[in-house]
Amino acid sequence: MQPFISLLAPQRDTSSPLYLQIANSLVSAIRSGHLLPGSKLPGTRELAKQLKVHRKTVIAAYNELYAQSWTEVLPQKGTRVARNLPEIKAKTWSKEPDSSFEGTITVPFYKMPPPSPFTPMHPVITPHLILDEGIADNRLAPLDLLFREYRSRLKHSYTNRTVQGALAAGSPLLRESLVPYFGETRGLSIQPSNILITQGAQMSIYLAASLLIRPGDYVLVAEPNYFLANKVFEQLGAKLLKIPADDQGIDLQAAEICCKKHRISMMYVIPHHHHPTTVTLSPERRMQLLELSAKYNFAILEDDYDYDFHYSSTPYLPLAGSKHNGRIIYLGSFSKLLSTSVRAGFMIAHKDFIDQVLRLRVLIDLRSDHLLGDSLAALINNGDLARYVKKANKIYHHRRDKLCELMDQQLKGAVNYKKPDGGMAVWVKFNPEYPLKDISVRASAKGLYLSNGEIYNTEQTSYNAVRIGFASLNTKEMEEAVQILKQAIFG
Numbered sequence: 001m002q003p004f005i006s007l008l009a010p011q012r013d014t015s016s017p018l019y020l021q022i023a024n025s026l027v028s029a030i031r032s033g034h035l036l037p038g039s040k041l042p043g044t045r046e047l048a049k050q051l052k053v054h055r056k057t058v059i060a061a062y063n064e065l066y067a068q069s070w071t072e073v074l075p076q077k078g079t080r081v082a083r084n085l086p087e088i089k090a091k092t093w094s095k096e097p098d099s100s101f102e103g104t105i106t107v108p109f110y111k112m113p114p115p116s117p118f119t120p121m122h123p124v125i126t127p128h129l130i131l132d133e134g135i136a137d138n139r140l141a142p143l144d145l146l147f148r149e150y151r152s153r154l155k156h157s158y159t160n161r162t163v164q165g166a167l168a169a170g171s172p173l174l175r176e177s178l179v180p181y182f183g184e185t186r187g188l189s190i191q192p193s194n195i196l197i198t199q200g201a202q203m204s205i206y207l208a209a210s211l212l213i214r215p216g217d218y219v220l221v222a223e224p225n226y227f228l229a230n231k232v233f234e235q236l237g238a239k240l241l242k243i244p245a246d247d248q249g250i251d252l253q254a255a256e257i258c259c260k261k262h263r264i265s266m267m268y269v270i271p272h273h274h275h276p277t278t279v280t281l282s283p284e285r286r287m288q289l290l291e292l293s294a295k296y297n298f299a300i301l302e303d304d305y306d307y308d309f310h311y312s313s314t315p316y317l318p319l320a321g322s323k324h325n326g327r328i329i330y331l332g333s334f335s336k337l338l339s340t341s342v343r344a345g346f347m348i349a350h351k352d353f354i355d356q357v358l359r360l361r362v363l364i365d366l367r368s369d370h371l372l373g374d375s376l377a378a379l380i381n382n383g384d385l386a387r388y389v390k391k392a393n394k395i396y397h398h399r400r401d402k403l404c405e406l407m408d409q410q411l412k413g414a415v416n417y418k419k420p421d422g423g424m425a426v427w428v429k430f431n432p433e434y435p436l437k438d439i440s441v442r443a444s445a446k447g448l449y450l451s452n453g454e455i456y457n458t459e460q461t462s463y464n465a466v467r468i469g470f471a472s473l474n475t476k477e478m479e480e481a482v483q484i485l486k487q488a489i490f491g
């Protein structure tokens, strides 16, 4: 046996095909000098015998090496390592030692404001369990079906033939599929030209706000609010007018007082399960909001990120489905519905607005992943998505109740909360004698990540509250997480 053969040993229990493992090991042997340029490789029959694999596997490995120019094939003589190896080594052009990205930056650049005026979140190194702020369970989402669709499209010739510009607004197939889908699920009457596919709802917020806000403009938001939406508006130079909210949602009388004082450009609302408080905007407030927007002519950015998950009641149709003369920009996300890793969101607005947003979007992202878009369209059209939404609603409903039950049993006296109608998280307020900041550090030491809630605090208010996501944990994980939390609270 030639000495390098002991380095090849392919593993049968990994997902990597055997032929690639053999090819990669041969490349490593060449790189490390165990196999020298010009040296002869064993015949395929012989190597197959030594490695105890099928000869076709070795032929495939040799073909792979040849395709990558690591080998040469000589007629009658077999395969040998190429004399000119295909490694590209860049030439040095400076006598300076390798420079790095260390040291002080001397050019001026804009510094982003810190994430919170308060202490930064403590670092957590690979926690054993995570109490997130409300994300879907990857294990339930039909990601295997989605990526099977994706895979089947990889080699499809139309991938290369689609005119690039036509993809700037997102996959045409997805935009077409969303027309009947949003008609059925949300009562929206739209055309593909009203839809823009983005990399998630966050990108939709940023793009829409960029066209609605100029520095110095007034923007109405609920207090507390989804912190990253506030950051976007502030980054664009907006002055935020923070409106209190109760269990019916944002206080529109307080909003009207602001409208009388200032010219308002935009109001940001999360009508279902407001982030962070999970309150749903009541039908009366929805009517008042539409009237206010018409009276003072401001835009409404309707973030319906959590629309699909409802347990105690059915959802309300979006504000965007009512008559609004193009004042409403509606947005949502597949990232919330399926998995945070599936980066696909949507914006629905008047065609003229979408046309303008498109011009901005191509400056930061030429187009969204249209293969992903086409794959999502397939799941919508064959009913897989609707089936998943039904299944997830049933499971998340159970998980919401389980989390509430566990908190009632184990965290009694330390927390209070209102069971949300839907969504993926509960807004949990800790009693003042139990500072979340300390609890989060103690939980972290026990392997549980829990946000310290600082991101919601303002200079005036410390909420001592956090969103606790229930969707991503199964019963066993949730029981363990609450048990650790209990120890972190009561010691």
Ligand SMILES: Cc1ncc(COP(=O)(O)O)c(C=O)c1O
Residues within 6 Å of the ligand: 199, 200, 201, 202, 203, 226, 270, 275, 303, 305, 332, 333, 334, 335, 336, 340, 344, 345
């Ligand atoms: C209210 C709200 N809107 C938008 C987003 C952004 O979602 P995406 O992951 O789709 O960008 C989030 C994410 O947490 C959110 O909570």
